[in-house]
Amino acid sequence: MSLFTQSAAWVSDEHRMFADMANRFYADELVPNIERWVEQGIVDRSFWHTAGQAGIMGGATPEEFCGAGGDMGFEAITIYQQTRTGDCGWGYGIQSIVTHYITAYGTEEQKARWLPGLASGEIVGAIAMTEPSTGSDLQAVRTRAEKDGNQYRINGSKIFITNGQAADLVITVAKTGDAGGSKGISLIVVEPDKCEGFSRGKNLKKLGMKANDTSELFYEDVKVPLTNLLGDEEGQGFYQLMNQLPWERLLIAIQALGAIDFALEQTVAYTQERKAFGQRVMDFQNTRFKLAECKTKAEVLRSFVNDCIARLIDGTLDAPTASMAKYYGTEIQNEIMHECLQLFGGYGYMMEYPIARLYADARVQMIYGGTNEIMKELIARSIDL
Ligand SMILES: Cc1cc2nc3c(=O)[nH]c(=O)nc-3n(C[C@H](O)[C@H](O)[C@H](O)COP(=O)(O)OP(=O)(O)OC[C@H]3O[C@@H](n4cnc5c(N)ncnc54)[C@H](O)[C@@H]3O)c2cc1C
Numbered sequence: 001m002s003l004f005t006q007s008a009a010w011v012s013d014e015h016r017m018f019a020d021m022a023n024r025f026y027a028d029e030l031v032p033n034i035e036r037w038v039e040q041g042i043v044d045r046s047f048w049h050t051a052g053q054a055g056i057m058g059g060a061t062p063e064e065f066c067g068a069g070g071d072m073g074f075e076a077i078t079i080y081q082q083t084r085t086g087d088c089g090w091g092y093g094i095q096s097i098v099t100h101y102i103t104a105y106g107t108e109e110q111k112a113r114w115l116p117g118l119a120s121g122e123i124v125g126a127i128a129m130t131e132p133s134t135g136s137d138l139q140a141v142r143t144r145a146e147k148d149g150n151q152y153r154i155n156g157s158k159i160f161i162t163n164g165q166a167a168d169l170v171i172t173v174a175k176t177g178d179a180g181g182s183k184g185i186s187l188i189v190v191e192p193d194k195c196e197g198f199s200r201g202k203n204l205k206k207l208g209m210k211a212n213d214t215s216e217l218f219y220e221d222v223k224v225p226l227t228n229l230l231g232d233e234e235g236q237g238f239y240q241l242m243n244q245l246p247w248e249r250l251l252i253a254i255q256a257l258g259a260i261d262f263a264l265e266q267t268v269a270y271t272q273e274r275k276a277f278g279q280r281v282m283d284f285q286n287t288r289f290k291l292a293e294c295k296t297k298a299e300v301l302r303s304f305v306n307d308c309i310a311r312l313i314d315g316t317l318d319a320p321t322a323s324m325a326k327y328y329g330t331e332i333q334n335e336i337m338h339e340c341l342q343l344f345g346g347y348g349y350m351m352e353y354p355i356a357r358l359y360a361d362a363r364v365q366m367i368y369g370g371t372n373e374i375m376k377e378l379i380a381r382s383i384d385l
Contacts, residue, residue: 089211
């Protein structure tokens, strides 16, 4: 199983070669480490450098900023091939989002400063929107950035931040003005090693995605230069966030597809091997029908995802359509993990079988990146004009 559908017109020979290369890279460098990273609650820092050297990251970063200069299809492949191994610990999804923000809104100076490191793994990125008192209602953020001479002074806190322990660069959503609602919000880049007053809480214990570090972040009079405002105009943060939604949401659907393909492969192998009542578990009609249902849903998602990638590349993917991909992809991911685990019987509940981990990992996909209820609200708004 591959990311690509037979008829996907966006796929070139370069994309196929890149997928093969990424597949080999993950088999050699990532798969042997998955269980250890789960135990330690974080991916080795050295893996970021290894991935950078192998050319896995920055597929769509312009060549002048040390990227590969390709289209977003390359980023889609990096994400799919990772989750196709059963891994969701390496936080490249967020790195890709951060890279995309800086590419889209950064000044030339900011791009030159940060994009090369994000492509090489020298810099690990995070994006800090959610706060203890607000998640879905992003306009209600309380973190403030006050102008103080040629600096911003930032106060507030964030929660559930992916790559929070490892991050060297945190795009921070903060209020910069007194304008209410969306108008007073800006994105400010905080580099933890370069400023005082920034601290990280402990690596949070989660139900799944245990190798992916998630943290609270605290800002106490954190001072950053005014030039760390992303872009050159204050108050554009909400608009910048909204414009990036298509990739953020499609990315989660691609992660869902990769995990589904891995789970189905594992489940087919197990049910062909396992015997009950003198026959293979695969030979029960229930097993065959369940797998047929799961496979059908996976192929519907694959087609939709390929269509969305093509539209992302040509600039026509809108936020409601990407929200449909995120909503549908993560719902069927959870349904399929549930069915696959059941077909493993008691072994499916044991952590030594990857299906148990995949089942737990899937749950949060319906929550982060905008909950599925928020996805449905956005989709509904596009219908009820
Ligand atoms: C593992 C993990 C990683 C994460 N990584 C990041 C990250 O890197 N950066 C970041 O900024 N955030 C991150 N988050 C936060 C995540 O995006 C939020 O948890 C999510 O947006 C929901 O916000 P909330 O938790 O405050 O829930 P709430 O907004 O309090 O929602 C609670 C419930 O109410 C529902 N609800 C809320 N509003 C509506 C509405 N209008 N209509 C219908 N139902 C509604 C929600 O759907 C949900 O079911 C992460 C979260 C997790 C668990």
